[in-house]
Amino acid sequence: MSKPKAQVFAVENELGRLAREPGGRTIDQALRQAEQRIEAVRDVSIASLAEKADQLAALAAATRADSAPGGFGDLYDLSNSIFGVAASFGLKPLAEAALSLCDLADNYRNGEPANWPAVDVHVDGIRLLAMLGQRAGAAVAEPILEGLRKVRARVLPAT
Amino acid sequence: MSNLPFTKNDRINLSTAEVLLACGDPEGLNILSQMFQGFGVHTPKLCSNGADAKVAVQARTVNLIVVDATLGDMEGYDFIHWLRRCDIAPNCYAPVILITGHTRPSQIFKGRDSGASFVVRKPVPPLVMMQRIMWLLNDTRQFVTSPDYCGPDRRVKALGPPVGMKGRRHDDLSADVGAATTPNLEQDEIDALFSPKAVTR
Numbered sequence: 001m002s003k004p005k006a007q008v009f010a011v012e013n014e015l016g017r018l019a020r021e022p023g024g025r026t027i028d029q030a031l032r033q034a035e036q037r038i039e040a041v042r043d044v045s046i047a048s049l050a051e052k053a054d055q056l057a058a059l060a061a062a063t064r065a066d067s068a069p070g071g072f073g074d075l076y077d078l079s080n081s082i083f084g085v086a087a088s089f090g091l092k093p094l095a096e097a098a099l100s101l102c103d104l105a106d107n108y109r110n111g112e113p114a115n116w117p118a119v120d121v122h123v124d125g126i127r128l129l130a131m132l133g134q135r136a137g138a139a140v141a142e143p144i145l146e147g148l149r150k151v152r153a154r155v156l157p158a159t
Numbered sequence: 160m161s162n163l164p165f166t167k168n169d170r171i172n173l174s175t176a177e178v179l180l181a182c183g184d185p186e187g188l189n190i191l192s193q194m195f196q197g198f199g200v201h202t203p204k205l206c207s208n209g210a211d212a213k214v215a216v217q218a219r220t221v222n223l224i225v226v227d228a229t230l231g232d233m234e235g236y237d238f239i240h241w242l243r244r245c246d247i248a249p250n251c252y253a254p255v256i257l258i259t260g261h262t263r264p265s266q267i268f269k270g271r272d273s274g275a276s277f278v279v280r281k282p283v284p285p286l287v288m289m290q291r292i293m294w295l296l297n298d299t300r301q302f303v304t305s306p307d308y309c310g311p312d313r314r315v316k317a318l319g320p321p322v323g324m325k326g327r328r329h330d331d332l333s334a335d336v337g338a339a340t341t342p343n344l345e346q347d348e349i350d351a352l353f354s355p356k357a358v359t360r
Binding site: 005006007008009010011012013014015016018019020021022023024025026027028030031032033034036037038040041044045048076077078080081083084085087088095099102103104106 | 232286304
């Protein structure tokens with residue numbers, strides 16, 4: 001039996017039609033209002049990071065005890081969401097630490113034996129950076145990140 | 160905004176656009192919601208998981224879908240894969256922006272092949288999101304349905320088929336150029352093409 005052929009056809013760009021209707025706002029206004037609205041949720045979003053970091057610690061402990069059904073998959077998702085919020089508000093050290101834990105969790109979720117000291121040091125670093133929030137200046141954050149970079153390089157040398 | 164394909168005084172009207180935002184993280188979803196309300200979207204439909212997003216797609220017409228790669232109960236890639244094959248027109252053809260955080264190497268190809276119109280990596284500030292939306296407003300790419308792929312044509316540039324290949328589309332032009340059928344233009348005729356003059360009647 002022959003493989004069904006591909007079909008290629010034009011579709012109406014309804015979004016484009018709607019966006020060009022009279023009214024609306026200038027791009028400048030739209031960007032400013034979006035930035036203002038995001039800024040208005042900065043405090044509540046950053047406060048949520050400390051809660052997420054605590055959840056991360058609990059999840060890591062449960063995964064280690066083999067009592068977390070989602071295991072490293074859930075740890076990966078939670079760390080990824082910490083990265084997303086931290087990066088949105090310019091918390092670069094926390095974003096980098098969360099991304100580094102994503103690398104580890106992604107490596108371990110397919111059954112690789114976990115290096116728990118490496119996971120623990122990441123979770124502790126993320127908790128500290130999340131607790132400090134915007135107060136985590138370079139003097140505090142850089143030694144933490146330097147430590148995490150070394151751990152990551154040792155545990156995942158090929159990536 | 161000097162290098163952008165729009166100026167700050169260009170207008171955009173998203174007040175009647177139906178926008179679906181899906182993200183597994185409540186704070187991430189809130190940030191997206193604030194951004195799109197700032198852009199002028201009246202009431203974006205917010206979905207905190209893939210199952211909700213599927214229900215929303217079945218219940219209403221949507222003009223733009225912004226989906227995070229992590230939806231809690233499924234991956235954003237799988238939602239888009241379902242959307243493109245669900246046969247719920249016109250939603251299955253709607254533009255989709257996929258937002259990714261940490262990206263595994265295998266996900267780069269997954270994102271490309273899922274059928275998303277755009278894949279954007281976090282952080283996504285309002286200016287970057289607006290750039291993608293403005294591009295989508297002028298998107299004239301055709302839609303492709305095949306056993307292996309459903310989504311907008313992944314060839315953004317019309318460069319024709321690779322050298323030495325015939326091409327698979329009816330509008331693919333051959334790389335071989337035929338012999339000239341008319342005499343070459345004289346230099347003054349070429350010059351005339353570049354120096355238009357006012358015509359007096």
